[in-house]
Amino acid sequence: MRRIPKQTALILGCLILGMQFIPIAKRSENGKAPGRHMQETIDPQVGAILDRSCEDCHSNHTRWPWYSHVAPISWLLNRDVTKGRNKLDFSEWSREPVSANARMEICDAVSGGSMPLRGYTLLHGDAKLSEQDVNLICDWASVTEAQASAASSNAILTKTTGDR
Numbered sequence: 343m344r345r346i347p348k349q350t351a352l353i354l355g356c357l358i359l360g361m362q363f364i365p366i367a368k369r370s371e372n373g374k375a376p377g378r379h380m381q382e383t384i385d386p387q388v389g390a391i392l393d394r395s396c397e398d399c400h401s402n403h404t405r406w407p408w409y410s411h412v413a414p415i416s417w418l419l420n421r422d423v424t425k426g427r428n429k430l431d432f433s434e435w436s437r438e439p440v441s442a443n444a445r446m447e448i449c450d451a452v453s454g455g456s457m458p459l460r461g462y463t464l465l466h467g468d469a470k471l472s473e474q475d476v477n478l479i480c481d482w483a484s485v486t487e488a489q490a491s492a493a494s495s496n497a498i499l500t501k502t503t504g505d506r
């Protein structure tokens with residue numbers, strides 16, 4: 343009776359050790375051009391929330407903790423980051439303006455509670471969004487493209503006149 347758990351542990355140990363030698367087909371490396379953080383790209387307050395809670399899976403700024411290199415966790419995390427970046431990649435945002443649609447999709451995901459992924463917030467408590475965070479994101483999302491560009495040219499105007 344007492345030998346069975348020992349053998350099971352040994353077999354499990356060997357399996358986990360063996361897994362470390364199975365390469366990940368295509369590791370989601372952080373590209374050479376990680377792009378800017380959202381805080382520098384969009385509304386700073388909303389940007390800071392997205393940087394804190396979403397950046398690990400939706401940009402090239404992924405922080406890979408030590409356990410992200412240990413199979414089988416590495417396989418799962420790598421899959422999440424690949425899928426997440428395919429759906430939404432903040433690193434491309436500094437080049438393209440953010441469409442109202444893309445912003446609305448973000449508001450939907452956070453207000454519906456599907457994002458950030460639950461498994462992620464278990465490990466990263468600070469990534470959980472408060473009601474206020476969700477409201478800020480959705481206010482930013484509901485500004486139309488015309489309003490957004492008017493706001494940014496106003497900001498430029500005030501800045502240039504302010505400099506004089």
Ligand code: HEC
Pocket residue numbers: 392395396397398399400421422423425426429430447448451452456457458459462471
């Ligand atoms: C742990 C990784 C992870 C984090 C953190 C994360 N996402 Fe995602 N996100 C994903 C994955 C994976 C998908 C693709 C889901 C699918 O294909 O089923 C996704 C999909 C999405 C989509 C596409 C629509 C949808 O629901 O499938 C949006 C929008 C989105 N995420 C927004 C966010 C926002 C905003 C945050 C931060 C508040 C965030 N995500 C945080 C992994 C993550």
